[in-house]
């Protein structure tokens with residue numbers, strides 16, 4: 001299977017405000033040398049703690065930010081090399097679903113106009129064609145027709161997210177990036193929206209990048225998982241493999257933090273020890289070494305590369321010699 005979306009050594013630096021006129025502007029490396037292939041029709045889960053660079057990577061893929069380094073290609077086309085008109089044409093193929101359903105919708109537009117906006121921008125048909133398409137999209141995302149004339153503040157969080165999803169699929173894109181698409185919703189609504197996204201992904205044969213800090217959500221949707229820590233991918237593999245035997249010490253601690261329904265199993269494992277270091281001053285070598293029980297001097301000296309180990313890729317100098325992982329909570333990855 002050839003890669004539909006390909007990232008090669010992608011990096012993003014943010015230049016922060018100067019703290020003193022005598023000091024250089026601090027540079028925050030939000031994304032660091034990320035290389036990744038995403039295949040057509042697959043769902044890739046991107047997971048990691050808050051601040052690890054997931055949203056930055058999502059925005060880079062969406063061309064909402066420009067990479068500081070590296071290349072992003074979609075169907076072998078280098079997106080950075082596209083002029084304005086070609087980028088607009090390419091954008092039809094990749095759309096985003098955002099975390100905050102209220103903030104991501106224009107409060108002064110009715111749901112119908114929000115969904116129709118991209119259809120109008122791309123001149124997809126007559127006014128009647130567009131109105132019919134909006135009705136069809138509302139049906140597809142389970143949004144009652146009577147809700148189309150409401151403003152975002154007159155809709156619930158789940159209904160707003162359905163509008164956001166209808167808007168994202170309006171142009172029949174091939175790639176959707178969903179950034180924490182269910183995290184802001186009530187738990188009871190999360191499963192409904194998650195199942196809607198899974199159904200649409202299958203029906204439309206979408207390639208889906210699903211960004212979440214929540215391992216149990218990732219387990220539910222993803223075919224493969226990329227685990228990020230301080231801007232780098234530390235483990236990448238099939239969901240089943242990763243959940244059955246997490247290889248990187250960071251993945252193991254993340255999985256230990258998955259809430260488990262069984263009280264007998266609760267509290268057996270701990271969340272990652274200590275605070276995540278500041279991305280302004282990350283540890284040398286392996287960024288995770290300051291929280292890792294297995295770190296050695298090598299980990300401080302050399303950056304581990306992501307390499308094939310035990311049927312997935314792991315960026316850990318000691319991946320082969322780590323003790324076998326404990327049993328992890330059963331997570332429904334249906």
Ligand SMILES: Nc1ncnc2c1ncn2[C@@H]1O[C@H](COP(=O)(O)OP(=O)(O)OP(=O)(O)O)[C@@H](O)[C@H]1O
Nearest residue numbers: 014028030048049050051052053054055056057279
């Ligand atoms: N526009 C920006 N300017 C400066 N720093 C930024 C900017 N956007 C993100 N950052 C910083 O980059 C790092 C990665 O942030 P990012 O939002 O990508 O992480 P995340 O894993 O998606 O976290 P969260 O889930 O909290 O959004 C953080 O330290 C964040 O403060």
